[in-house]
Amino acid sequence: MSLIDVVRRHAIDVRPLRHAAYRRLFVGNVFSFLGYQLTAVAVPVEMYLITKSSLWVGLLGFAGLFPLIGFSLWGGAMADAMDRRRVLMASSSVAWASTAALCAQALLGVGSRWLLLVIVAVQSGAFAVSSATRSAVVSRLVPEEEIASASTLNYTASTLGAILGPLAAGVVLAGGDERGIALAYGLDAAMFTVAMWAVFRLPEMRPLVEVGTSRWRDLVDGLAYLRTTPIVLLTFVIDIAAMVLALPRALFPEVAEERFGGQAAVGWLFSAIAIGSLVAGVASGWVGRVRRQGIAIVVAVAIWGLSVAAAGLAPWLWLAVLLLAVGGAADMISAVYRQTVLLTYAPDEMRGRLQGAFIAVVAGGPRLGDLRVGATAVVTGATVSWVGGGIAAALVAVLLGVAYPALLRYTPTKSAG
Structure with a gap:
């Protein structure tokens, strides 16, 4: 096999x-992912500078949790019932306005922890609707056999932003003042x-089948459908x-300051997981050829947990970044297979609602994780909170595989839509 053939097979x-x-x-x-990551780093850094508390940093995730869950489910129902382009435009506009509000409060030097929590809650709601809709849009823009790709x-695009964004944020925020924080927010709004x-250039995407007039009924139907698909639920x-158990990002500002010499290191910690995800994405040509996708999900999550746990013990920044990158690669593989299962199994008229549930899980879990790791660190210290969570996540993944062998046996099936 020639080098070109190898590249084509695995790239x-x-x-x-x-x-x-x-x-x-x-x-x-x-561009959106890159800008969003600037804000994702700037907000916890600003909160830590105001409060000097990882618990308050963790509360940022809690503040965004309920809007995220509620609006992702509602937004998914809207995406099934309305023109998805219009839903995406409206939610994106609210997201942009919330970023502008973050920039304004930083420029004015308000320094209010409560205002940060409120703006984050609004931003999370807008993010939830736009993310659910953006994911559901994909199945209307490419043929089914290219959905996994x-x-x-x-x-891969999101992880590229999650690498470059935090690294750029580390440079912008190195001074540790409101001007750098405001610049990060402003760059996000511009990008x-x-x-x-x-989104404006997208074609109209009206529902393919007629749906009811009650979004609440649509939401209930979507959750009922989810209960009939145990593999997706698992x-x-x-x-x-x-x-919830293994993501340690609420501890990054504290660990950067106390173990790695200051906030300049925080960009590397925030980008490390994405570095591994990007490497895995670039070398992902084999992903579509794996049939035992259930096993792949379980193994990937176990590797994620153990890698994160090892990173929590690393005495050097480079080693912590390397181990978090390994975890990020495993998490990316898990995420691709979970998304592929959802997009290929569900019919189109259900994809918006199920994407809403997917976004609630994917984005809500990390926010619960922020609260979990921040609150635990208050009692046990940062290292125990970080390492213990990673080990627990790996154990839960293995136990789920053992308790529900149908997950391990899962292979792709033809879409119901």
């Missing part, structure tokens, strides 16, 4: 980029305009365990 599949609408959305996503491209342009459960 990331870029076929979905042949479709103009998806290509524009992909470019917009790259499109999902991988999306995750998000590219994503808004991409992928949600295993991801919640992975994020």
Whole structure:
């Protein structure tokens, strides 16, 4: 086999980029993810500078949790009942306004922990609706056989932003003052305009089948459908365990300051997981050829937990970054298979609602994780909170696989839609 054949077999599949609408959305996503990560680092750093408490940093996740869950489920129902382009435009506009509010309060030097919590809650609600809709849009822009590849491209784009964004934030925030924090928010707002342009250029995406007029009834139907698909439900459960137990990001500002010499290191800690995800995404040509996707999910989550636990014991920044990157690679593989299971199994008229549930899990789990790790650190210290959570996540993944062998036996089936 020639080198070219090896590259084609294992490199990331870029076929979905042949479709103009998806290509524009992909470019917009790259800018959006990059800008969002600047804010994702700046907010906890600002909170830590105001309060000097990892518990308050963890409360940022809690503040965003309920809007995230409620609006992701409601937004998914809206995406099934309305033109998905219009839903995406409206929610993206609210997200942009909340970022502008963060920038304004930093420029004015308000320094209010409560105002930060409120703005984060609004931003989380807008993020929930736009994310659920953005994911549901993919299945209308590319053919079904390219959905796994499109999902991988999306995750790779998000991880690229999650690498460059925190690293840029580390530079912008190195001074530890409001001007750097305001600049991070301002850059996010500027880059998000590219994503808004991409959404504006999308075609209309009205429902393929007629739905009812009650979004509450739609939501109930979506959750009822989820109960009939135990494999999908199990992928949600295993991801919640992975994020709630093992994600240590609420500790990054504290650990950067106390173990690694200051907030300049925080960018590396926030970007480390994404570095591993990006490497895994670039070398993901094999992903579509794996049939035992249930086993792949369990193994990937176990590797994620153990890698995170080892990173919590690392005495050097480079080693912590390396181990978190290994965990990030495993998490990316798990995420791609979980998303692929959902997009290929569910019919189109259910994809918005199920994507809403997916976003509630994927984005809600980390916010619960922020609260868990921050609160535990108050009692046990940062190291025990970090390491213990990683070990627990790995154990839960293995136990779920043992308790529900149907998950281990799962292989892809033809979409119901």
